[in-house]
Structures are given as C-alpha cells and as structure tokens.
Amino acid sequence: MSDMQSKDISYEVVHYHTELPFKILNVHKKDLYPNKDLSAVSDVLDHWHNELEIVYSYSDDGEYFTDGIAHPLKKGLFIIVNTRSIHKVISNRTTPYDKLPPTLTTVLQISDSFLRNYIPNFDELYFIPVFKPGEERPAEIMKDLAQYADGKPLTKYENMRLLGLVHELLYFICKDDLSLKDTELPEKSRKNADILRKIISYTEENYDGAINEMSVAETFGYSASYFSRFFKSNMGITYKEFLTRMRVNAAKDSLVQTQKSVLEIAMDCGFSDSRGLINMFNKLEGITPLQYRKKYAETV
Structure with a gap:
C-alpha cells in the first residue's frame, strides 16, 4: 500500500518478495486500528501503480474509491483496481472493533507485464x-491465496500451485468483467496514462544507467520544465524521487538474491557510489542496506 500519511496522489512501486509476478497481502484490523481506536485509523489515501489490484472483502467496513467513484465494501465483494487507476480506501469508522473480522481484506497485486503475456490487447x-461473480470459486481462490500473504515462505513446488490459482482467478474475472477502455475512461486520462506508461517502461529499462529528469524529458521530446510539471501532477512525486525509489527497490532484490557488496549493488542500480545508496536506503527504509539484507534473510 501507499504512504498512508500522504495527502497527494502518489505512485507506488510494488516490491515483490518472491520470484512470482504478483504480491499477496492481508489487511488486518489490529494493524488498521491501533489500540482498537476507530478514530485513529490510518486510511490508505490516493495512490496508483502499474499492477492490477484485486481486493476481496471480509467485512462491510469502509469504501474503496477508484478513479473518484466510491464503492462500498461488502462481505464477499470483489473490487478490481485497474492498472494506473487512482484509488484510496476510507474506513466508515462506525462498525465496533469487536464486530470486525480479524482480516478485513485480502489484496492481490499482479504485474501488468505478466498480464500482457496473456491478454494481447490489454492496454485497450x-x-x-465492482466484480460480482456468479459462482463461489473466485472467493474460494482468494481465501486460499490469503494463506500465502505478506511474503510467507513457500515450500517446494508451492509457487506452481499459487501461479495456477492466480491464472484460474484471472480466467473468471476476464471472462465476465472486461470492457473496452474507451467506453469507460475520458480521452485525456487515457492519453496521460499511455504517456506515463512509456516513461515508466523506459525508466525500468534504463534506471541502471546515467539517466535523469532532463535526459528523459529530452528523450520524449519535452522541455525539462513541462516534463517536470506533467510528471509531478500525474504521479504525485518528482521524476527524481520516482527514479530513486526504483533504484532502491532494485537494490533490495540484489541485497537478498546476491552476495554482492554494497558498492557493487550501488553501481549496478545507477548510483554513483555506495554512499548515495546508503543515504537513500536510510531515508526510504529507515535502515542501512546491510541491515535490510540481514533482516530479510532472517525472515525467509
């Protein structure tokens, strides 16, 4: 989820904890309501990401907003958040804490590049x-996936089982829930989303090199000032912040999956030296790269 304290629309870089092209997480009431205080809830404010988000609700508490439209949560209801759709979650703060189920929702975030492999015209x-399946199987799949939430380590061959469950869930949603984008979204929103997708894809392919806001603006034929305004207004963060988050996330993967030194990882991920990576890691994660490597290794 996004930075819950942000008042701006922010872009979320989803970090996958396994080699699978999706992330599963459960939203628990004990985390959402500190000290059982309904007035202290941390709502998930406006944010967006490239992933398709599938939400399954276990309660009637709150509203899911997608592209400015409110969808009241209901037990057994699916909310589908399209790639690059601005969304947020607001609690209704009326259901007594003791009446809420331990888990409020299960969230499945699926890589857009993975989806494009199976849906050729995905961007259209x-x-x-609001997905209302006419059968019980989609709910059964989400409840099954919930058991593997939050980066839970997988036993041998479980990755194949999880991949099969996600494929089956997508089958139900795709056959019943797809529409042409140009009948649902205004033209300006579609054009901005397409431009941003190209910028994000370019950054994903080149973040390890010497790119910056000015060079990327030039690549796409924009002045530096226009590109800066366009990116910030649509993403909620500057291009420099976005690029830094992408580089730090790439460093996370390398810290866990390799034994490379911090300097080697910094250079691989586009930082000019190890100090740059360490400073940004401390700022965004609150710990050093080596502390992250040690902490994550102990949880897998």
Missing part, C-alpha cells in the same frame, strides 16, 4: 471495478 481493456 478496462476491468469493471
């Missing part, structure tokens, strides 16, 4: 936000 399509 739009999932209807």
